[in-house]
Amino acid sequence: MDVSIQTILEGVSRVRHTAAMPQRQLKYPRQVVEWLEEMGQRLPSPGKMILIGSGGLLWHAAERGIATPLPENSMDVDPITADESVAALCYEALIGSEFELQHGWHVNLMPKAALLELPAGWENRACRKTYGRLTTTVPSPADLLVPKLKRGEPRDLKHAEWAKQTRLVSAPS
Amino acid sequence: MIPNYDDLARLEYGRLFWKNPRLRAALIRHWTDPRHPYRERFSEHRSQIEEVLSESDDAKLERKLRRSGASLRAVMREIPPVFGAFWNISGSQTVS
Numbered sequence: 001m002d003v004s005i006q007t008i009l010e011g012v013s014r015v016r017h018t019a020a021m022p023q024r025q026l027k028y029p030r031q032v033v034e035w036l037e038e039m040g041q042r043l044p045s046p047g048k049m050i051l052i053g054s055g056g057l058l059w060h061a062a063e064r065g066i067a068t069p070l071p072e073n074s075m076d077v078d079p080i081t082a083d084e085s086v087a088a089l090c091y092e093a094l095i096g097s098e099f100e101l102q103h104g105w106h107v108n109l110m111p112k113a114a115l116l117e118l119p120a121g122w123e124n125r126a127c128r129k130t131y132g133r134l135t136t137t138v139p140s141p142a143d144l145l146v147p148k149l150k151r152g153e154p155r156d157l158k159h160a161e162w163a164k165q166t167r168l169v170s171a172p173s
Numbered sequence: 174m175i176p177n178y179d180d181l182a183r184l185e186y187g188r189l190f191w192k193n194p195r196l197r198a199a200l201i202r203h204w205t206d207p208r209h210p211y212r213e214r215f216s217e218h219r220s221q222i223e224e225v226l227s228e229s230d231d232a233k234l235e236r237k238l239r240r241s242g243a244s245l246r247a248v249m250r251e252i253p254p255v256f257g258a259f260w261n262i263s264g265s266q267t268v269s
Contacts, residue, residue, distance in 0.1 A: 084193055087186050088262060097257025106257065111181035 022076070022095050025104025026055070027069040029062035032077060033131075035103075039089050040132025047086040050126075050137045052114060053078035054159050056144045057168060059136070063127070066166045071158045076108040080115065086134065117147040141168035183252040184225065191226040199262045204253045211253045218251040225249065 026032075032055050051059055054070060055077030061068065081087050093099035093107035100106040115122075118139055125140040138144075141163055148156035163169045190196035204215045215222065221238070225248045228234045235245045 082189070084189055084196065087189055088196065091186075091255060091260055091262075092257075094255055094257035094260060097260065100257060109182055109186055111178055111185045113181050114178055 022106060023100055023104040024073045024075040026074040026077065029058045029066060032058045033062045036131045036134060036136055040134035042089060043085055043133040045085060046133045047081065047083035048135045049079045049081040049086050050115065051077065051079050052110065052139060052144060056138045057141060057159060057163055059138050060141050060168050061166055068166050071162050072155050074105065076106050078108050078110045080110045080112055118143050119146055145169060180249045183254065184249045187226045187252050188229065196262065199264065202264060203255055203260055206259060208259050209253065214251065215253050218248065221248045222252055
């Protein structure tokens with residue numbers, strides 16, 4: 001059984017008896033920060049996560065006061081965590097959850113192997129911020145873009161262009 | 174070979190939850206729920222899935238699985254997904 005994302009979508013459709021595609025309404029930097037703030041309040045004990053992907057880029061934008069929406073939006077954030085309580089909260093926001101219905105995007109927990117796609121030394125260039133009981137580590141914008149540019153998919157390239165236009169990263173000279 | 178992150182994530186977070194009896198029970202309840210489209214498949218592979226989720230030594234696990242003609246990669250792929258529509262830690266009935 002190939003339990004790929006497609007299989008999950010088909011399963012969601014069968015569960016809901018509707019043509020259920022994941023929503024794609026994650027585009028504003030504040031959406032990510034609001035989610036982190038809520039997580040930080042709800043955690044029963046201190047926990048940590050690493051945030052990669054377009055969610056990480058949106059986080060950096062929020063930190064710099066940038067409100068420019070992400071082009072073509074995103075359907076999820078991609079956190080990585082070894083903390084049970086953090087993961088448990090993330091499970092409440094999976095595809096098909098009430099969280100997705102309310103917010104228009106979901107949480108896609110990633111394995112730690114995804115960090116291998118980041119350039120060596122990414123930890124030294126990462127930013128960290130604590131929201132309540134949640135400490136979030138976010139690789140630098142340039143590091144976050146490396147796997148996106150490697151994939152080279154149209155949406156990834158537009159996100160990379162957005163990062164340049166909003167000056168999260170420098171344009172090549 | 175590019176890893177399948179979906180498979181790896183189901184293994185990693187499944188193992189994380191498996192350590193906590195309450196979360197382990199929630200996973201089993203979810204995977205055996207009549208609404209879960211893969212509950213029959215889970216039943217067929219349940220013993221191996223539980224073994225993979227319980228064990229953290231992948232080398233030891235791989236040797237053991239190979240002796241029975243299986244592999245960690247194959248069993249990992251059988252770990253069912255969790256559907257947000259009816260995932261529930263507490264065990265109370267959810268409205269989907």
